[in-house]
Amino acid sequence: MTHRDSHPWHVGDDQATRYAEGTLPEPDAWSLEKHVEDCARCASRVSAAVGGTAAGTVLAAVRAAVLESAPGAAVSGEPVPGRAATAAGPARASAGGAGGRPVVSRFARLLWAAGPAVRGAWLPAVLGVAVAALALSYGAGFPGARALLLAIAPVVPVAGVALSYGPHADPLHEVTAATPGGGLRLALTRTVAVLAVSLPLLTLTGLLLPASGAPAAAAWLLPGLALALASLALASFVGCRAAAGVTGGGWLCAVLAPMAGAPGGAATLRLAEQLSRCLDGVAAQGAWAAAAVLSAALLTARRPAYDRPLRP
Incomplete structure (x- = not known):
């Protein structure tokens, strides 16, 4: 590079x-x-090099199809936000337009990279969980609102991760998985976005709810992180949605099982007690921290699996 x-x-x-x-x-x-x-000059040079490969024809066809299917997102030949790429090299090299200005703004690229954490239906769903908890507590006078929130909260990042990455989340998943900026790098970017939205929002909601014997509002943070990392690691074997079903479903079964068969008033009390066993104390939090570290280590070891398209 000169x-x-x-x-x-x-x-x-x-x-x-x-x-x-x-x-x-x-x-x-x-x-x-x-x-x-x-740099428009280098973008043109790299774009020409990519266009000269066998993948060039495929990239041109994909770009034309995307622009044709989303005309409102293209102005003066500008591509929609996205990473049209192949193993031979991404089409992001065409991100420079006439006059030397970037065709796609940094903000638009960030929105695409962040995934459903900042767009689509996922963010309204997280807000809905928070509003529902507040409505149960202050509208319906339900004393176990914080316990229910703490039971559901660790599953929210897991669901966000499942929705953020994979063939169901990206129509060009097979293309992006083979690029340097795709694969695990993109999955982690979207996971960080999911955590950045859900952790503070749900923790703040928990602080606004009466304790009623439930653990502290922030007690779910380590479990949420550990379950999200475990989902990413497991997704390298079975796909994102199946992994989320295992980790999120396992958590819900563990905390909600004691409620089965309990009379109305005792169900909330049993849930709070079970959450205290799972979340309260140095031993419980230390176990979740260890689980997060082990999941991160397994995910690192499984990184090559993300260089290929994951299962649906």
């Missing part, structure tokens, strides 16, 4: 060719992708 103009370096012809062929080392590929977001 040094000229206002950029500290630019993409050379050899590097553009190696990137298009998929032989450029991964760190260099990431650096190149970041550079072409703001």
Whole structure:
């Protein structure tokens, strides 16, 4: 990469060719992708290199199909936010337009990368959980609202992760999974977005609810993180939705089972007691922290699985 103009370096012809062929080392590929977001000259050079490969025809067809199916998202030939890419190299190289300006804004790319945590129906669903808990407590006078919230809260990030990544979440999943910026990197980006939305919102809601014998409002944070990481690790074997069903379903069975057969008033009390056993104390929180570390270690070991399309 040479040094000229206002950029500290630019993409050379050899590097553009190696990137298009998929032989450029991964760190260099990431650096190149970041550079072409703001450099129209290099974006054109890399785009031409990608277009000269066997994947070029496929990329052009995919881009044309996306623009045709979403005309409202294209203005003056601008592509919709997204990462049309193949193992040979992503179409993000075309992110530079005439006049040297980026075709897709940084904010639009961030919205796409974040997934359903900031768009679609997932955020209203999280808000609905929070509002429902407040309505139960202050509208209906239900004393166990915090206990119910703490039972449901750890499943919310799991559901968000399941909805954020995979063939069901991205029509170009098979393409993005093979790119340097796709795969586990994209899955983690969307998981962070899910956690950044759900953790503070549901914790704040818990603080506004009467304790009524339930654990502290923040007691679910480590379990929520551990279950989200466990879902990502398990998804490398069985897919995101099946993994979420196992981890989220397992949690709900564990905390709700003692309520089975309990009379009306005792059900809430039993739920609070079970949550206290699962969430309260140094031993319980330490176990969740260990589970999060182990899940992260397994996820790291399973990273190559994310370089291929996951199961639906």
